[in-house]
Amino acid sequence: MKKVFFPLLAILAICSIAATSCSQLAVPPAFDDIMQGGTGNPDVEIILGTEFPVVPGSLPVYRIDQSLFDNKDVSVIAKKLGFNGDPAPLKSGEERAVYSYTNGTQRLEVYPYGRLKLYSSVSLSDIPKNLPSDEECINIARVWLIANDFYPDIITGIKVAVNKTIATVDTETSNSSGDIPLSKNISFFTSIDDFEINLPKASIAIGDGGEVLDASVNFWRFDKNSSFDLKSPKTALEILSRYLSSPEYNPPEAKECMTNWRGFQRLVINSISLRYSIRDNGFMRPFYIFEGVVYSTSYPDGESFVGSVDAIAR
Amino acid sequence: MKRCIGALLLVLSTLILGSTPVLAWDEMAAVTNGYGTAFYYDAVDFSDVIDAYSGWNESLTSYTPYASWWKEESEYGYDDSYADDNELSLLVAHGNDNGGSWTITQIVFPNGGNLDDPDTVRLGYDSPDNDGVNIWSFFITCNLFKDSSYPYWLDSLTGTHMLLSFKNSVVWISGDLKELGQRLTGTGGFSQETVQGAFFSTFVDNDDEAHYYNVGRILAENDSVATYDEIDSFDTQTTVDSTKTIISCGPYY
Numbered sequence: 001m002k003k004v005f006f007p008l009l010a011i012l013a014i015c016s017i018a019a020t021s022c023s024q025l026a027v028p029p030a031f032d033d034i035m036q037g038g039t040g041n042p043d044v045e046i047i048l049g050t051e052f053p054v055v056p057g058s059l060p061v062y063r064i065d066q067s068l069f070d071n072k073d074v075s076v077i078a079k080k081l082g083f084n085g086d087p088a089p090l091k092s093g094e095e096r097a098v099y100s101y102t103n104g105t106q107r108l109e110v111y112p113y114g115r116l117k118l119y120s121s122v123s124l125s126d127i128p129k130n131l132p133s134d135e136e137c138i139n140i141a142r143v144w145l146i147a148n149d150f151y152p153d154i155i156t157g158i159k160v161a162v163n164k165t166i167a168t169v170d171t172e173t174s175n176s177s178g179d180i181p182l183s184k185n186i187s188f189f190t191s192i193d194d195f196e197i198n199l200p201k202a203s204i205a206i207g208d209g210g211e212v213l214d215a216s217v218n219f220w221r222f223d224k225n226s227s228f229d230l231k232s233p234k235t236a237l238e239i240l241s242r243y244l245s246s247p248e249y250n251p252p253e254a255k256e257c258m259t260n261w262r263g264f265q266r267l268v269i270n271s272i273s274l275r276y277s278i279r280d281n282g283f284m285r286p287f288y289i290f291e292g293v294v295y296s297t298s299y300p301d302g303e304s305f306v307g308s309v310d311a312i313a314r
Numbered sequence: 315m316k317r318c319i320g321a322l323l324l325v326l327s328t329l330i331l332g333s334t335p336v337l338a339w340d341e342m343a344a345v346t347n348g349y350g351t352a353f354y355y356d357a358v359d360f361s362d363v364i365d366a367y368s369g370w371n372e373s374l375t376s377y378t379p380y381a382s383w384w385k386e387e388s389e390y391g392y393d394d395s396y397a398d399d400n401e402l403s404l405l406v407a408h409g410n411d412n413g414g415s416w417t418i419t420q421i422v423f424p425n426g427g428n429l430d431d432p433d434t435v436r437l438g439y440d441s442p443d444n445d446g447v448n449i450w451s452f453f454i455t456c457n458l459f460k461d462s463s464y465p466y467w468l469d470s471l472t473g474t475h476m477l478l479s480f481k482n483s484v485v486w487i488s489g490d491l492k493e494l495g496q497r498l499t500g501t502g503g504f505s506q507e508t509v510q511g512a513f514f515s516t517f518v519d520n521d522d523e524a525h526y527y528n529v530g531r532i533l534a535e536n537d538s539v540a541t542y543d544e545i546d547s548f549d550t551q552t553t554v555d556s557t558k559t560i561i562s563c564g565p566y567y
Contacts, residue, residue, distance in 0.1 A: 037456035100505040124537035172556040260527035263411035277523040297413040298462040
């Protein structure tokens with residue numbers, strides 16, 4: 001009996017180790033849970049206007065801690081930002097994905113995986129007339145982050161963008177006001193293993209009077225998972241090209257590739273970089289980010305293009 | 315006729331119960347079955363969340379090759395059905411940028427044909443027969459409101475308050491539609507948001523590579539409905555004029 005028992009235990013132990021190892025290695029294709037619409041254009045012209053970057057043969061994937069904040073942490077953050085009430089209650093049987101607070105015209109969401117979002121309700125009748133300069137907005141955002149102890153330790157880049165606009169159009173005369181900026185958004189980026197993280201560590205929207213309207217801050221904490229071999233940039237471009245030229249709604253490449261435009265006639269790629277980014281709150285993982293300009297007969301002046309390709313070799 | 319019966323029932327219930335009854339609004343969701351079941355069930359979750367909210371009833375949740383809505387009778391369509399017969403409609407379908415001024419979509423008219431002519435649509439109570447009830451229509455589809463396309467849709471704002479869709483190729487995650495419903499109703503831990511806020515908060519975000527590049531675009535009758543409309547707070551008879559408001563949000567970088 002003893003002789004049978006020990007081999008059984010050994011087999012069980014090996015199975016257990018194998019199962020653990022498999023679960024560590026289980027990194028799904030980057031985009032197998034999303035939906036992107038439209039079809040590609042079989043006649044699309046893709047012009048490579050830059051060189052392929054030099055990349056390592058492999059990189060680690062990081063697993064994001066899903067329970068960074070407990071109830072007490074959430075309460076501390078809420079009070080720090082002036083939200084002293086209770087979070088929005090749950091109904092019977094509901095699972096809590098977010099702690100949400102309201103305070104007058106402001107709303108705060110805190111996510112247990114380590115994220116906060118602050119929103120302000122503003123009347124769209126109050127069109128901004130004098131948004132602060134980019135430098136002033138950066139400074140306002142920096143002061144707000146420091147005052148709340150949210151300022152990132154490492155900043156690898158700052159971007160200023162208008163990401164919300166309003167316009168009025170008269171349908172009888174076709175007169176348009178053109179797009180009027182409602183706020184300026186300041187994004188602070190950081191890095192991991194010397195590679196930039198594509199999503200901002202913190203992002204602050206500044207309004208007309210220099211007030212902080214919206215904010216998002218990520219407090220990611222991640223554990224290093226296994227390292228994975230990477231595709232070459234050339235292979236990533238081939239996948240992107242097949243995706244953009246496929247007449248199917250969901251070609252096989254859609255599991256590894258995502259773009260912000262599809263169906264256009266011409267793409268000029270101006271930049272290819274290897275960056276980390278987040279998918280489905282679970283993994284911080286490497287992507288090739290292709291940036292450029294797309295042209296179509298319906299937007300002959302071009303639109304900004306971004307394509308993300310899963311960098312992990314499969 | 316349906317409205318008369320509804321009004322009669324409201325009066326009768328008021329007399330019998332001695333209190334003001336809750337108003338009844340309808341919502342519909344139509345999903346093209348090319349998306350697979352995960353996205354259909356997400357739409358079902360959306361409908362369930364709205365249906366469970368006081369005053370709202372689910373009238374239709376369909377899963378067919380084409381997400382149907384309606385077309386004006388004057389344009390050889392069946393008027394006042396599908397989207398125009400519901401205060402809130404959610405249509406989920408592919409949209410193709412084929413290089414034309416407007417975008418070809420899988421959203422079709424009940425009598426067939428792709429929606430390649432947005433000029434034929436009039437949504438809301440001020441449509442030619444004064445019989446539509448639509449207040450908000452969400453179109454989860456690509457490129458519908460690209461710069462060259464959205465002006466064709468402005469004439470369809472005839473009483474409906476907002477049409478909510480996207481400028482570019484939208485990317486979304488299974489679960490987003492349910493979250494949209496939760497943000498509209500203030501359930502699942504979310505605080506209740508305006509219709510505008512719920513749409514942008516759900517689909518335009520920097521939380522995930524998938525949401526990062528979306529550009530949401532709302533065509534509104536005026537800035538008041540865009541600022542204040544909530545799922546239980548809106549004026550069904552908002553003034554319709556020739557000036558429309560367009561709000562764009564994203565990308566989030």
